[in-house]
Amino acid sequence: MTDSKREIERKYEATPDTRLPDLTRVAGVSAVTHHGVTQLDAVYYDTADLRLAASSLTLRRRTGGGDEGWHLKLPVAPGVRDEIGAPLADTLPPGLAELLRSRVRHAGLAPVVRLLTTRDVHHLADADGTFLAEVSVDEVLAERLTGKGRGATAGWTEIEVELADDGDPAFLDAVEKRLRKAGVRPAASASKLARALNETEPGKEGRPAKRPKRERERRPPTAGDHVLAYVRAQIEAVIAYDPAVRRDLPDSVHQMRVATRRLRSAFKTYRKILDREVTDPLGAELKWLAAELGVERDREVLGARLDARTADLPRTLLLGPVEARLRVWSVVRSAGSERRVAAVLDSERYLALLDSLDALLADPPLLPAAARKPAEVLPHALLKDYGRLATRVTHALEQPPGQGRDVAMHEARKAAKRARYAGEAARPALGKPARRFARRIEAVQKVLGDHQDSVVARDALRELAVQAHAAGETAFTWGLLYGQEQSAAADRERELPHVWARASRPAVRSALKG
Structure with missing residues (x-):
């Protein structure tokens, strides 16, 4: 205890x-x-x-x-x-x-x-x-x-x-x-x-500690130094959030998962700086860890969304044991999730991943581009991620409404997240241009993320409606909530072209090019 x-x-x-x-x-x-x-x-x-x-x-x-x-x-x-x-x-x-x-x-x-x-x-x-x-x-x-x-x-x-x-x-x-x-x-x-x-350190016995001298922060002199500083911060975040996740502290699973995703994105974005023969296997293990953490996190997000939707309905539209069924559904989905996360964090696979990340920092697999100045390397990496995002957004906007568009928007969302992380990672080296880039991409990611949340919510609401019907209950409220989510998704689809237009202005790209 x-x-x-x-x-x-x-x-x-x-x-x-x-x-x-x-x-x-x-x-x-x-x-x-x-x-x-x-x-x-x-x-x-x-x-x-x-x-x-x-x-x-x-x-x-x-x-x-x-x-x-x-x-x-x-x-x-x-x-x-x-x-x-x-x-x-x-x-x-x-x-x-x-x-x-x-x-x-x-x-x-x-x-x-x-x-x-x-x-x-x-x-x-x-x-x-x-x-x-x-x-x-x-x-x-x-x-x-x-x-x-x-x-x-x-x-x-x-x-x-x-x-x-x-x-x-x-x-x-x-x-x-x-x-x-x-x-x-x-x-x-x-x-x-x-x-x-x-x-009590040898040679310092009895000497009081000296106050650390304040040193002016300086930007890493090379692109490699900059990227390694970012990678080191994300690895430390993964390790530091581990005990918070075990203690079930609010938002800890989310923050640990974000650190794994940022780290994996950095490995992909900066392949000209860090040798992918070393980082690709690490990226695969980080993907596994993020997926395991995501089970609990995705459940939390979906549960909160459905709870909010239900709470906003007038009582006269809550037909049948809606709130009770939602609670039971949530409990069933969460059963064993905390034990599962704890088992992952105690696994040899996870501990081996942490050891491998430490080994990367101890002996960084730097490529020749790492020795160049950040301003010569990082903008190109950001613009490459931006181009990937542009291709996926264009594809999504070309799709007719339906499952195909849903899938395409989800793929665009993943590309937006990677581009945003790249902008945030480059901010210490590139300053305001990288910050503006990340902020514009974040707006695109939010629209795409809200759309995907609606897709997931509709799948859950259909499942709840089927369960209610099988139990002899009316499915009216579940259908009503499904319609609300469908409308919300349509709103995001109409919003996307305008948000993307602001994010894809030539001035944003040209600022990164210098």
Whole structure:
């Protein structure tokens, strides 16, 4: 069993002589209550190459305090993490191991750092006694447990301010303002583990972490550098969304699927930069993964569309047990879908795909064009995808209404998605022309996507009507909804020529040509 909470906190540098200022002078704080001193003993785990730390994840087993047990912290934003907890046990709980699988894979986890913390706890409350935040003064002793620095130690004092559940993050700004006036400054390290690893690294024992220097962002000097930066971001997105999908977080399946599609599209679009002998097999595996994720995602989208259509009907037109039948139909379709996705993410095929993607980044299969400037290579790739889209849209518009046009518009939709992704990928290198290109293509994709959603919805409504008729129920409402979807599809078909005309203006293409 695991539980989850959103942790919003800030850390500050301190010394053994640091004293907290009067925090009742912080706006909204009426009382500061001392909650005593607690001894905490935490052992942090990671792979031999510190994969978790490299991704700002922390896994620990901690005794002492009110929340002893196993804790996995996943980054959300600077100063914000999701903490997944599990009861204290000698071995890593399976639920946490699953959330780490995309990072750890077949590598083992071992203790890397032990932290002994003496925590002096204070609670901030408002005039009604409502808990606002916990302020702790921590005296920390760290010991390296593995690697060349094994046995090295480091010690420091820090102040930690953690916001109450559902608290306003702006409150932390007020607390920080008061701390800064007292001479307290934000910590250089984002976490105790990061500081411990830095200060116990061979040659750096006892040295505090240096604040990273801000460097101006620069565009990748070559087309290959640019494409690899985009590919690396999509691979990281696939890996990062894995635990979110396992936790069934909203939109996580969709975002992971989008990352796989963007990655596959990049491999196709930039075949002059990345050798397709390497990327084509990876693209096939990404297609498999996207399809597996798509089962659940497509069900969600279709269910939401049918629910909305039904909700918009006047009650007088809901003849028969329409809502009940729709609920049963949805439950039957979703049965086992979460288990299926989990099985895919635990499969050797999926883990092998992640390893292969890592291998591509470690030894990129760059072709000669990769050494050229982005402006010399990327526009040509975008225009090639655009030409492919133009051919499919023209074909779709030439088809008479019916199944043939439906299929042609679906093929055009897939081409539009690929062209849009290409424009988005090229934006850092090409700037506004690529952004305008992607925005115009996105409008075309939306029309084609809405049309395809209507096609899928009509198939589902026909199935529901057949089931209702077989059960002796009236199929009137299902037929009415089918007609609405048919009308919506016709609207999109009439809209497409106008949207395509705006996207295919010569100025859009010429801007990419420079």
